[in-house]
Amino acid sequence: MHIKSITLQGFKTYNEATTITFSEGCTCIIGHNGSGKSNILLAFSFVLGEIGNSAAERRLLLHEGVHGRVASGFVELILDNASRRLCMYDADSVVIRRSFSAEVDEITLQGTAVT
Helix, strand or coil, X not given: CEEEEEEEECEXXXXXXXXXXXXXXXXXXXXXXXXXXXXXXXXXXXXXXXXXXXXXXXXHHECEECCEECCCEEEEEEXXXXXXXXXXXCCCEEEEEEXXXXXXXXXXXXXXXXX
């Protein structure tokens, strides 16, 4: 199993929907200073529920541009499940999505809300 892609929208420096795809094996994230590398790593922690569990934390994770902070955002992680390591899902890909605003926080797994 490996991470196929991560999509961020309205998250930190990523205002527009941005998808980053990963290959199986070793992956590096490189870029200039200030290009958002650390925010990609924060997005992994966020979508897996390690950070952003309070309204104050989520507010700080929303993209803030020249026109102010966006109202909502999401991070979506797609895992390759061709090997069926996640045996409870008979699908080649498993999608974890966390949609959020300062007030709302919803995590879905294969389109079904989870708590």
